[in-house]
Amino acid sequence: MCCLVTMGTDTKTRTKDCSWFAFYLALLLLFGKQALAQIRYSIPEEVQEGTVVGNVAKDLGLEITSLIDRRFRVVSGSKDAIFEVNQNNGALYVHQHIDREELCQGSGACLMELKILVETPLEIHYVIVEIIDVNDHSPSFPEREQRFEIAEHTLPGRRFQLHTARDPDAGINSIRTYTLTANDHFEVNIRQSDAGKIPFLVLKKSLDREQKDKHTLLVTAVDGGKPPRSGTLNVSIIVLDSNDNRPIFSQEIYQISIEENVAVGTSIFQMNATDPDEDTNGEVEYSLGNTLKRQVYDIFDLDKLTGEIRVKGAVDYEENDVYELDIEASDKGTPPLTGECRVIIKIKDVNDNPPEIEVTSLSNTVSEDSKPGTVISLLSVTDKDSGINGKIISYISNDVPFELKPSYKENTYSVVTKGFLDREEVSHYEITIKATDCGEPPLSTVKTLNIQISDVNDNSPHFDQTPLQFYLVENNVPGNFIFSVSATDNDLNDNAAISYHIVRGGSQNDIMSFLNVNSDNGHISALKSFDFETLKTFQFQVVATDSGTPSLSSNVTVNVFILDQNDNAPVILYPVSSNGSAEGVEEIPRNVNAGHLVTKVRAYDADIGYNGWLLFSLQDVTDHSLFGLDRYTGQIRTLRSFTETDEAEHKLVILVKDNGNVSLSATATVLVKVVEPKEAFAASDVKSATKNEEENNVTFYLMITLGSVSTLFLISIIVLIAMQCSKTTDYTSKYLQETNYDGTLCHSIQYRSGDKRYMLVGPRMSIGSTIVPGSHANTLVLPDRRGTSGEVRKQSVIQYFLQAYNSLSVFCSKLY
Numbered sequence: 001m002c003c004l005v006t007m008g009t010d011t012k013t014r015t016k017d018c019s020w021f022a023f024y025l026a027l028l029l030l031f032g033k034q035a036l037a038q039i040r041y042s043i044p045e046e047v048q049e050g051t052v053v054g055n056v057a058k059d060l061g062l063e064i065t066s067l068i069d070r071r072f073r074v075v076s077g078s079k080d081a082i083f084e085v086n087q088n089n090g091a092l093y094v095h096q097h098i099d100r101e102e103l104c105q106g107s108g109a110c111l112m113e114l115k116i117l118v119e120t121p122l123e124i125h126y127v128i129v130e131i132i133d134v135n136d137h138s139p140s141f142p143e144r145e146q147r148f149e150i151a152e153h154t155l156p157g158r159r160f161q162l163h164t165a166r167d168p169d170a171g172i173n174s175i176r177t178y179t180l181t182a183n184d185h186f187e188v189n190i191r192q193s194d195a196g197k198i199p200f201l202v203l204k205k206s207l208d209r210e211q212k213d214k215h216t217l218l219v220t221a222v223d224g225g226k227p228p229r230s231g232t233l234n235v236s237i238i239v240l241d242s243n244d245n246r247p248i249f250s251q252e253i254y255q256i257s258i259e260e261n262v263a264v265g266t267s268i269f270q271m272n273a274t275d276p277d278e279d280t281n282g283e284v285e286y287s288l289g290n291t292l293k294r295q296v297y298d299i300f301d302l303d304k305l306t307g308e309i310r311v312k313g314a315v316d317y318e319e320n321d322v323y324e325l326d327i328e329a330s331d332k333g334t335p336p337l338t339g340e341c342r343v344i345i346k347i348k349d350v351n352d353n354p355p356e357i358e359v360t361s362l363s364n365t366v367s368e369d370s371k372p373g374t375v376i377s378l379l380s381v382t383d384k385d386s387g388i389n390g391k392i393i394s395y396i397s398n399d400v401p402f403e404l405k406p407s408y409k410e411n412t413y414s415v416v417t418k419g420f421l422d423r424e425e426v427s428h429y430e431i432t433i434k435a436t437d438c439g440e441p442p443l444s445t446v447k448t449l450n451i452q453i454s455d456v457n458d459n460s461p462h463f464d465q466t467p468l469q470f471y472l473v474e475n476n477v478p479g480n481f482i483f484s485v486s487a488t489d490n491d492l493n494d495n496a497a498i499s500y501h502i503v504r505g506g507s508q509n510d511i512m513s514f515l516n517v518n519s520d521n522g523h524i525s526a527l528k529s530f531d532f533e534t535l536k537t538f539q540f541q542v543v544a545t546d547s548g549t550p551s552l553s554s555n556v557t558v559n560v561f562i563l564d565q566n567d568n569a570p571v572i573l574y575p576v577s578s579n580g581s582a583e584g585v586e587e588i589p590r591n592v593n594a595g596h597l598v599t600k601v602r603a604y605d606a607d608i609g610y611n612g613w614l615l616f617s618l619q620d621v622t623d624h625s626l627f628g629l630d631r632y633t634g635q636i637r638t639l640r641s642f643t644e645t646d647e648a649e650h651k652l653v654i655l656v657k658d659n660g661n662v663s664l665s666a667t668a669t670v671l672v673k674v675v676e677p678k679e680a681f682a683a684s685d686v687k688s689a690t691k692n693e694e695e696n697n698v699t700f701y702l703m704i705t706l707g708s709v710s711t712l713f714l715i716s717i718i719v720l721i722a723m724q725c726s727k728t729t730d731y732t733s734k735y736l737q738e739t740n741y742d743g744t745l746c747h748s749i750q751y752r753s754g755d756k757r758y759m760l761v762g763p764r765m766s767i768g769s770t771i772v773p774g775s776h777a778n779t780l781v782l783p784d785r786r787g788t789s790g791e792v793r794k795q796s797v798i799q800y801f802l803q804a805y806n807s808l809s810v811f812c813s814k815l816y
Contacts, residue, residue: 039056039059039060039125039126039127039128040127040128040129040130041053041054041092041127041128041129041130042129042130042131042132043094043098043129043130043131043132044131044132044133044134045098045099045100045101045131045132045133045134045136046097046098046099046134046136047094047098048094049094049095049096049097050093050094051093051094052091052092052093053083053091053092053093053094053129054091054092055089055090055091055092056085056090056091056092056116056125056127057072057085057089057090057091058090060116060125062090062118064088064089064090067087067088067090067118068087068088069120070118070119070120071117071118071119072085072087072090072116072117072118073085073087073116073117074092074114074115074116074117075115075116075117075124076114076115081095081096082094082095082096082098082103082112083095083112083114083129085116092114092127092129098131100131100132100133100134100170101137101168101169103131104131104170108170109130110130110131110132110133110170111128111129111130111131112128112129112130112131113126113127113128114126114127114128114129133169133170133171133173134169134173135169135173135223135225135226135228135229136169137167137168137169137173137229138167138223138229138230138231139165139166139167139175139221139222139223139229139230139231140165140166140167140231141163141164141165141166141221141231141232141233142163142164142166143163143233144233144234145233145234145235145236146162146163146233146234146235146236147235147236147237147238148160148201148235148236148237148238149237149238149240149334149335149336150203150207150237150238150239150240150335151239151240151242151243151334151335152206152207152208152209152239152240152242152334153206153242153335154203154206154207154335155203155206156203156204156205156206157202157203157204158202158203159189159200159201159202159203160200160201160202160203161198161199161200161201162178162188162199162200162201162219162233162235163233164196164197164198164199165178165199165221165231165233167221167223167229169223169225172224172225173223173224173225174196174223174224175196175197175221175222175223175224176222176223176224176228177190177197177221177222178190178197178199178219178220178221178222179219179220179222180201180217180218180219180220181217181218183215183217184205185203185204185205185207185215186201186202186203186204186215186217186237187201187202187204188200188201188202188219189201189202199219199221201217201219201235207237207239208239209239209240209334212239213238213239214236214237214238214239215236215237215239216234216235216236216237217234217235217236217237218232218233218234218235219232219233219235220232220233221233239334240333240334240335240336242333242334242335243277243281243331243333243334243335243336243337245275245276245277245281245282245331245333245337246275246331246337246338246339247273247274247275247284247329247330247331247337247338247339248273248274248275248339249271249272249273249327249329249339249340249341250272251341252341252342253341253342253343253344254269254341254342254343254344255343255344255346256268256269256343256344256345256346257345257346257347257348258311258315258345258346258347258348259315259347259348259350260315260316260317260347260348260349260350260352261314261315261316261350261352262311262315263311264311264312264313264314265310265311266310266311267308267309267310268309268310268311268345269308269309269343269345270306270307270308270309271286271302271307271308271309271327271329271341271343272307273286273307273329273339273341275329275331275333275337277331277333280331280332280333280334281331281332281333281334282331282332282333283331283332284307284329284330284331284332285304285305285329285330285331285332286302286303286304286305286306286307286327286328286329286330287302287304287327287328287330288300288302288325288326288327288328289325289326289327289328289340291326292325292326295320296323296325298312298313299311299312299313299314299315299323300312300313300323300325300345302325302327307327307329309325309343315347316347316352317347317348317349317350317385317386318353318384318385320347321346321347321349322344322345322346322347323344323345323347324342324343324344324345325342325343325344325345326340326341326342327340327341327342327343328340329341349385349386349387349389350385350389351385351389351437351439351440351441351442351443352385352443353383353384353385353389353443354383354435354437354443354444354445355381355382355383355392355394355435355436355437355443355444355445356381356382356383356384356445357379357380357381357394357433357435357445357447358379358380358381358382359377359378359379359447359449360378360379360380361377361378362376362377362378362449363376363377363451364450364451364452365451365452365453365454366417366421366451366452366453366454367421367453367454367456368421368422368423368453368454368455368456368458369421369456369458370417370421371417372416372417372418372419372420373416373417373418374416374417375414375415375416376402376415376416376417376451377414377415377449378407378412378413378414378415379412379413379414379415379433379447380411380412380413381394381411381412381413381435382411383437385437385439388438388439389437389438389439390437391437391438392411392435392436392437392438393435393436393437393438394411394413394433394434394435394436395433395434396415396431396432396433396434397432397433397434397446398430398431398432400429400430400431401417401418401419401420401421401429402415402416402417402418402429402431402451403415403416403418404433415431415433415449421453422453423453423454423455423456423492424458424459424490424491426453427452427453428450428451428452428453429450429451429453430448430449430450430451431448431449431451432446432447432448433446433447433448433449434446434447435447455491455492455493455495455496456491456495456548457491457494457495457546457548457549457550457551457552458491459489459490459491459495459552460489460546460552460553460554461487461488461489461498461544461545461546461552461553461554462487462488462489462490462554463485463486463487463544463554463556464486464488466556466557467556467557467558467559468485468556468557468558468559469558469559469560469561470482470483470558470559470560470561471560471561471563472526472530472560472561472562472563473562473563473565474529474530474531474532474533474562474563474564474565474567475529475530475531475565475567476526476529476530477529478526478527478528478529479525479526479527480525480526481523481524481525482524482525482526483524484521484522484523484524485500485517485522485524485542485544485556485558486522487500487522487544487554487556489546491546491548494546494547494548495546495547495548496546497546497547498522498544498545498546498547499519499520499544499545499546499547500517500518500519500520500521500522500542500543500544500545501517501519501542501543501545502515502516502517502524502540502541502542502543503540503541503542503543503555511535511538511540512540513527514526514527514528515527515540517542522542522544524542524558530562531562532562532563532564532565532607532608533568533606533607535562536561536562537559537560537561537562538560539557539558539559539560540557540558540560541555541556541557541558542555542556542558543555544556564607564608564609564611564612565607565611565660566607566610566611566658566660566661566662566663566664567607568605568606568607568611568612568664569605569658569664569665569666570603570604570605570614570656570657570658570664570665570666571603571604571605571606571666572601572602572603572656572666572667572668573602573603573604574599574600574601574602575599575601575668575669575670581669582666582667582668582669583668583669583670583671584599584668584669584670584671585670585671585673586598586599586670586671586672586673587672587673587674587675588638588672588673588674588675589674589675589676589677590642590646590674590675590676590677591641591642591677592638592641592642593638593641594638594639594640594641595637595638596637596638597635597636597637598627598636598637598638598670598672599635599636599670600633600634600635600636601616601629601634601635601636601654601656601668601670602634603616603634603656603666603668605658607658607660610658610659610660611658611659611660612658613658613659614634614656614657614658614659615631615632615656615657615658615659616629616630616631616632616633616634616654616655616656617629617631617654617655617657618652618653618654618655619653619654619655619667620651620652620653621650621651621652621653622647622650622651622652623646623647623650625639625640626638626639626640626642626646626650627639627650627652627672629652629654634654634656636652636654636670636672642674646674647674648673648674648675649671649672649673649674650671650672650674651669651670651671651672652669652670652671652672653667653668653669654667654668654669654670655667656668
């Protein structure tokens with residue numbers, strides 16, 4: 001990027017200033033690329049609004065068409081910006097009137113740094129605009145006329161200071177010289193000082209009042225502008241007659257006393273001086289001495305004719321308790337003579353200053369385990385007034401566990417704790433200290449100290465819920481995150497930095513070895529894949545420990561419930577051939593009627609709910625008009641009677657599939673042989689013998705089963721009645737045994753979590769229940785049958801278990 005120096009005027013035709021060109025050339029040679037990276041413009045003051053300074057967008061290499069979209073603008077800290085940019089063409093122009101003397105005082109360069117902002121992407125560019133001075137001010141004197149009275153016997157060489165002209169312009173446009181109209185008696189002499197050029201009127205030839213008693217001169221101040229400007233001062237010189245007596249005061253020193261805050265305009269003293277001369281040589285005028293401090297002139301005023309001293313400004317005892325005024329009395333002789341005296345004015349104190357509270361030492365942070373009496377701050381209280389007006393009473397005005405204790409030194413105090421602190425209850429205190437003086441009326445001052453209470457590790461980590469319950473779908477990926485635990489700590493920083501670990505050991509140590517917890521965030525991962533059919537629930541403990549010294553900890557019990565997935569295919573229980581394949585042969589008489597039970601296909605699925613709900617369908621059959629299959633029970637029945645034209649052997653392929661999201665299936669093959677009634681009876685006799693033996697065994701086992709079930713049923717009734725009577729509204733999550741079967745060898749599992757009851761369903765859904773979102777459509781939320789007060793529903797517990805017993809009886813009868 002090149003260094004751009006652009007000069008904007010009304011006509012945009014001014015050329016680059018030679019001196020600035022040399023300056024930029026020197027920058028280029030000295031700093032290289034750094035100098036080339038600066039964009040700088042210059043423009044004279046007093047140009048019209050709208051004058052273009054330069055095209056910033058072009059000089060920055062920005063696209064003109066994108067300026068509006070990128071919000072191309074000048075960022076100004078003030079409300080009234082002097083320069084603005086045109087978003088249509090990228091030009092920087094004058095937005096308000098420019099007055100260099102108002103913006104920059106002095107003779108140095110007047111530079112304004114502008115921030116040019118564009119967005120998307122965000123860019124900030126800095127542009128420097130130099131305001132060039134224009135000779136728009138003429139030199140001016142503070143007064144139009146100046147009068148000198150010079151005695152005729154004054155010797156040549158006497159100097160008289162003239163009024164100094166002022167020119168707000170800078171540099172070459174400021175005042176360069178003073179000139180005086182041609183005359184025989186006076187000339188102008190210029191003395192250079194830090195404030196500028198000071199003109200003096202020098203007497204170069206003695207005056208003669210008899211020849212000329214008044215001289216009128218014109219002093220001209222000329223600046224160095226092109227064209228130059230000038231201002232004039234009319235100087236009158238009065239030639240006086242000789243005067244040989246001066247005014248005399250009655251005392252050389254006068255002493256008076258006044259109260260501070262005396263009203264402006266009050267007369268406090270009357271001066272008196274006498275002059276033995278006659279006429280004008282004896283007329284006296286009073287004035288304050290020229291060597292006094294500027295403050296004296298602002299506070300006191302002296303009437304030059306009467307000599308009366310009046311209060312002109314505010315009198316403050318605390319700023320100054322005594323003033324010394326040098327008074328001059330001048331006669332009107334020719335030349336005038338003067339006499340001097342001193343007036344000492346003592347100021348009396350008034351209670352007009354409130355106390356001041358100064359904090360000399362402050363501990364902004366106090367540990368919450370600080371003992372009572374711990375010093376947190378030192379402070380001192382002062383009052384500029386004196387005497388009783390400066391006596392101070394200090395105390396803490398608000399209710400905080402701090403108190404103010406005086407030190408051995410007057411008006412020095414320490415702020416100490418007066419009780420125990422607890423950051424978790426109050427972490428910040430504002431201590432209000434009030435100081436009141438004893439003046440009349442009393443004045444007060446309030447000081448507020450902000451104290452932060454620092455943390456101490458006095459709080460253990462806390463789990464929001466205990467115990468924790470999580471539901472994990474079986475067949476999880478080993479090593480992956482499965483769930484997380486989280487604890488909170490009311491402390492801060494390291495005292496609240498919590499790490500987690502699992503408690504190892506116990507009866508389930510084999511399961512704990514497959515769990516891992518991230519100590520930083522509580523994420524728990526499993527190193528093995530869980531199988532619902534093998535493990536349905538397990539429990540472990542997680543300990544949360546903070547990083548304080550000493551560290552504190554707490555633990556939580558985590559109950560994990562494994563949720564079933566459809567990962568088991570149906571298993572054919574019947575028919576099963578001798579070699580283990582799902583094949584069987586059934587013989588039926590030809591004379592059977594429609595609806596005759598040919599056989600029943602039995603199957604089993606290790607999954608539960610919908611994943612274990614089995615449906616039967618005919619995959620292949622030789623004659624669809626002869627046989628029908630119940631899709632829920634697996635029973636094969638005849639649809640019509642056999643005819644002579646029907647074949648003697650039929651093959652049926654039955655498909656058994658579950659109801660998982662991705663269903664799994666198995667097939668069974670049944671060969672149905674149609675025989676004559678005599679052959680069927682003979683075969684049935686052989687089968688009946690075998691069947692009688694099997695039925696005897698089955699009957700024996702069923703009797704044992706029914707006896708066991710009845711015993712367990714009675715025990716369950718007693719236990720559950722006790723549980724129902726002692727049950728509270730706090731329900732823990734556990735699996736409950738489902739008491740109803742649907743006859744298709746499906747498992748149903750119930751469990752409770754909190755105040756909700758869940759059931760992994762079979763083929764028939766409960767009335768009034770809803771599917772749990774994300775449960776693969778095999779989990780129901782059962783309606784809450786408890787009252788709002790948490791009481792158990794008024795249904796007979798015995799009746800409930802009678803229903804369960806009936807269901808078990810039906811199940812056994814179906815097996816039979």
